[in-house]
Structures are given as structure tokens and as C-alpha cells.
Amino acid sequence: MATRRHRHIGLDGAITELPDIIVSDEELAIEQERQAMEKAGELVDEIGNINQAKIFLKRLVRRLIRKGVLP
Amino acid sequence: MGESIFDSVGLSIFGGVRTIAEGRGKYGSTTLLSIPGYPGYTDATIPLTAGRIYYMPIYVRTPIVIDQVTIEVTSAAGAGEKARFAIYAADTDWQPGVQQVASAEIAIDGVAAVDTALTETVLQENRYLMAIIVEGNATLRTLRFQDMPMGFAPTLGATPCIDNLYVAQAYGALPDPGTAWDTVSAGSSMNTHCCFLQVKTP
DSSP: OEEEEEEEEOTTOOEEEEEEEEEOHHHHHHHHHHHHHHHHHHHHHHHHHHHHHHHHHHHHHHHHHHTTSOO | OOOEEEOTTSEEEETTEEEEOOOOOEETTEEOBOOTTOOOEEEEEEEEOTTEEEEEEEEEOSOEEEEEEEEEEEEOOSTTOEEEEEEEEEOTTOOEEEEEEEOOOEEOSSSEEEEEEEEEEEEOSEEEEEEEEESSOEEEEEEEEOSSOOOBOTTOSSOOEEEEEEEEOOSSSOOSSOOOOOEEEEESSOOEEOOEEEEEEO
16 A cells, blocks of 8 residues: 655645545556556557668668669 | 528527537647547546646536646656646637636645645636646646547547647746647547546536
8 A cells, every 4th residue: 555645735826735645555556557558558659660660761772772872 | 490500600509509619629720630529538647848838628518616626746847846727718729718717836846646726717618728837847647538529630540649739838827818739749549638627516
């Protein structure tokens, strides 16, 4: 179990520290799983971008060879 | 009978009952695609970059009174750094107009859930944009959903969902009327919503 800090800001900007919010083990587990999924998603996006870049470069090289720019 | 007529301000008259046009996102000469009424959400976090006003579209269906906005800081900004929040009425291009309410500065220099009082404000049935700007980079809890047909990237592709609307602006009081957003980011999730309202009177 963990806690989350809780603050209140009034209309005048005054900050009041409220009692911590208790975070259950279940919520902690969900949060960790979500962070892992987000990281996995970032990696998939990165791999997707790398693959797209590879395809683009291959097409570019073929085009340059056909035009005689590359041997 | 049952014929829809749109008047000059984007309202429709259907069977004698006036409703507010849903509108669709548009910036500059770019019109976003839409699928009317498509909802859905996922939860995540959003890293906010300082020097931008981020906008979050919402549609209020019946008059409500709000008195608080809550954010959860999951990755804090620098010591003493703050954020500002406001709500604007939105036109049918989902661009901001008159400011409805603005908060005091919100401390974002600690990981915490932060409740910030708002002057009690009536939001009538209308399109609105919630706006937030941060003094230093911070990450906030977010839900991603699209309650109204805000729009999709005109080029579609694997990442067609508009997740962020923003405009560059130095940190300071949020302007009235609002500054038009001119940049979108698209992804595979929907609009970012990191500001949560307390409805005092539904």
C-alpha cells in the first residue's frame, strides 16, 4: 500500500496540505502495468518508425541506382 | 417537417427545438475529419511542455455550476513552478472565445493530487475548451476520450486520433479572449483530458 499527496489551493492561491490519499495495492499494480504498457507502446512506435525509415531508404537507393547516381 | 436548418451562427432548428451545433475541429485552412458521437477512453499520463497552452474540448449538455478543478501531478515540475487553468467558450471550429473562469496559480512542484478552487461559474449548454499552461515541464494524469466529434487527422493513417491541441505562449495569465490553437498532435488514442471539474450544481 502507498499514499499520494493531496493539496488544496484556495481562490486566493493559498496552498493547504490535505491528508494523504491512500493508494491500494490493486491501484499500484494497475499503475505499474499501465506504465509498462506505455513504455511498450513507445518502443513499438520507435520500431515502426525505424522500419518505415528502412523502407524509405531502400526505395531511395533503388531510385538513385536507376538514375545512375549510385553505381 | 424534421428538416434541419442552420442559422448564421451554427445553431440548428430541428422540429422547432433549438440545439447547439456540434461543430468540428478546424485550424487555419485545415479541417479535421469526424465521426459524429464517437466516444471512448483510455487512462494514461501526459507530459506537458512549458510554453504552450493546451486545450481540451468538452461539451456541456445541460447548465451546470462548477467550483473546482483537480489535476494529479505524476512527475513534478521544478521547485516553485506553477500552472494556470481556464475555461473558454468554443466556436464551431472548436476555437476558444470568451473566457468563462480562470483559477489561481496551481502548484505543480510536487507529485500530488491538487484541488484548486474556482469562482462558482455557470456553464450553459455549449462547446467549451478547458485550457492549461505550465511554468515548467510536468506530467499529469490523463484520460483520453473524445466526447464530441472534435476530429481526426485529415491524413488518417495508423495514428489518426487528435490527442493534443495547443498553441505556443510564454507562461502567464491565460488571455481573454482565448488564443487560437494552431498545432495538433495525433496518435492512436483520443483527446487528452488532464483537468477534472467538480460540478457543484448539476
